[in-house]
Amino acid sequence: MTLTFNLLVAICLGYVAFLFAVAFAGERQSTRGRSGWLRGPTVYTLSLSIYCTAWTFYGAVGYAARSGLEFMTIYLGPTLVFVGWWWFLRKLVRIGRAERVTSIADIVSSRYGKSTSLAVIVTLLAVVGTTPYIALQLQSITLAFGVFAAPGTNASELHGLALWCAVGLAIFTILFGTRRLDMGERHEGIVSAIAVEAVVKLLALLSVGAFVVWGLNDGIGATRAAIAAGPVADWTATPGRWAGLILVSGAAVICLPRMFQVLVVENTDERHLVTASWAFPAYLMAMCLFVVPIAATGLARLPAGSNPDLFVLTLPLAEGRDGLALLAFLGGFSSATSMVIVASVALATMLSNHVVMPIWLAAQGQGRASISGDVRAVVLRARRISILAVLAMSYLYVRTTGGTAALASIGLISFVGIAQVLPTLAFGLFWSGATRLGAAAGIVTGFAIWGWTMLLPVLLPGVAALEAPFGIGWLGSSSLFGMTGDPLVTAVILSLGLNTFVFCLVSLVASPTPMERLQAPRFVHVFDRTAQPRGHRGGTAQADELLIMAQRILGAREAQDFFFGEARRQGRDRDLPETTPELLDRLERRLSGSVGAATAHAMVSGITGDAPVSVEDLLAVADETAHIMEYSARLEAQSAELTRTTRELREANAKLTALGRQKDAFLSQVSHELRTPMTSIRAFSEILREEDVPETDRARYAGIILEESRRLTRLLDDLLDLSVLESGQVVLDRVAVSLRDVIDRALAASGETGLHIDRDPVAEAVHVETDPDRLAQVFINLVTNAARYCDAARPTLSIRVAVAEAVTVDFTDNGGGIEPDARDLIFEKFARLSERSATGRAGLGLAICREVMARLGGGIAYVAVGRGTTFRVRLPRMVAQAAVAE
């Protein structure tokens, strides 16, 4: 088979789709509660393998080709930590679980009195240190693609590829990294995907290695000879450099945000560390097993000038093994993507928890419920945006640096940067005297020296100011304080050394805050606090007192069963058991299932009296109480949610019932309004059919029939009009029109009303943009209403136009006005206030007016000003010309 570039892209997409499927499956398994193997030690160990990024996958070979066995230090550091420092890791994991730690920034902040500023510093450090590292992964993918690309493919196309990688990774990470907030920040979907990737990259590297040793070099012996003959054998170990590198990589495996994420945050069981402490070093050894053979063979076989960072790919390709090259490519792809995914989840957690949320909360003001839905939504949104921002920054980094630095150097720079957290973290776990100020001072010092000596020289190569700022030579980034050895060793010694020194010094000088005093023992003495039952001497306690206490906690039935079971075990049927130490231990364990271990211990000790309850015991009790309260708060929130849902359902139901009633009332009223004129028409028609009706009555009755038919027609017109208006299907024909014209039209159409009309022609010279027919309809209604209802001896209607924020037209008559309690009703359908309406319209006029005005963007209201009835029609002002005189 021949690997074309396009085929490779297709295979990559397929692989990514496969990873999505794995992540979905993992997530589903865990939400169904069947995540047994997902939470097992194997997956945990495999997830730790994100330590091996594209840097170790491709870069280790390049490193070996350039500097011999020195690449081993990158694996030796973590190996020493996992084998020799497992007790440190255990403490870290224990604290992580006890304190519900969400990130490296969180644990540091939490240890030093929940300090926000410290969290922000660590977050910044992590972002600055990790962004180039993520960029490195994107770059490695593009470099690998470049190997397969046709000669002459330009760089911008490859950068486009990097962009698509970043976008795809962002989508994956957002999908599986920010789906929910609970479950203690664990992401089963992501963990299962990176576990699969761990297997793929190991298989890939082993396959290439096996191919090199047995396919190209005729076995181990020949390979050894080839290595001895090549330049790889020609190396010297510099002790200082080795020690520095081992130290830095050991620190990195603990402090890198992504490592902390899988090591502590995603850990589901402390005992998994037991497996990981041998399995993870074994994985690392397997990863570097064939590095030297590949490097030596690559140097020997490939043309001079080939990039050793890509030997893993180019060796199989040069030998025509496309399938193997593809596997190697997928291995590198897996290394890069798994690192990017976990790193961006970890960074996003820190950014949202320690930077975005504090700002948001401050902006919102205090006193908002912490479990309410809007906070959760904000956190999730902040995470998503953070992920996008981290990946965008990394992509920009690739674009701006243009991929100049060798893969390994950026990885190392990142390692040293993040290692600056180690002194603060390690001392914080073992030294109660470490303080927040010390931590901040230490980290900032280390961060600054690292930035000056390692990061800036890479970011700004060849800038003279770096070598002698302000003309001061000993401040130069490559010879800080006159130290001119190996730049890496210098930077490590200076940054970590001064960091630790400043940290200890300031800690000794500064006194801790009360909050720090409270937090410090929770970290330093975590094992004392979370230990299992601590034993009793027994004997002095009264079994009945213990039974009474147990009944309170377990319930009468369960407590009695337990005690009589214990008595039977002791051969004392139908009696209380002896209070032997074994009984007390078993009782304590039983109680701790309900109230927590510390509380159970304190309660049993309180009765047996064999151990005084210490302050730390009390703190632990308080701690457990806090957990129980948190749990109960969550239950309460759930029950409040249920109550709310019930209330909403009830309200919706009531609304539906009310709507149903309204519909019934409306139909009944329509029926009444239709039947009334029909009754007259029918009755008089029947009368007119007979012959004995006098001629004068005959004419009068025919007139009534005509009048009632008209009334019927009007009613039907109004009903149809209202229905069109209410359904919103009305077509409005807006034009600029003078109010005076509309009022003229309305008065003309109202006919002879008997009203005296009082107008103000000057004020009426206002233009509005509206549908003149509809507006006239409203005015006609108001005029005829006034004519019909005004009960004054000489009915007068005054029409007044005013222009303010809106244009208003007041129709005021000199009648008796409307009763206050009827004012709300008049705009309802069929609202008739008195019997006088019986001959007029059906009571839909004002309802229609209200609908029309709403459609016209204005309104109509009854206004209580002085005597009489005032209806105020409100219209929006014309935008450009608010008032134009005619």
Place this chain on the structure above:
Amino acid sequence: MTDTTEPGPASGRPPGRVLLIEDEPNIATALGFILQRDGWQVSTHSDGATALDAVARHAPTVVVLDVMLPGRSGFDILSGIRSGPRPDLPVLMLTAKGQAKDRARAEALGVNRFMTKPFSNREILDAVRDLAAT
């Protein structure tokens, strides 16, 4: 508020007085015309609130009562009549709403006849005569 008309030319029947409580003037006119022609002395009253006073004042043989009245509903007036000095006064109720539950309500209150508008003139006259005969 109440108009009273003398019996019309067809009066050859036992004298009787119909009180028409109806607020729609055209319907009142029509009913007044046909009842009067049928030999009844007709009084028309259009206000619900004072309808019971009119009943007391006119001492009618039969009451023709609308349901939808200003001031007081026909149901209220009916129950007022049933709990008043002449609880067995025949009442014919007319309604334009035509809902089954209105009929049930009227019957529960002890209406003698319940008719829906529009009506046939013949049915009204028959009904009033039936009621007067009981």
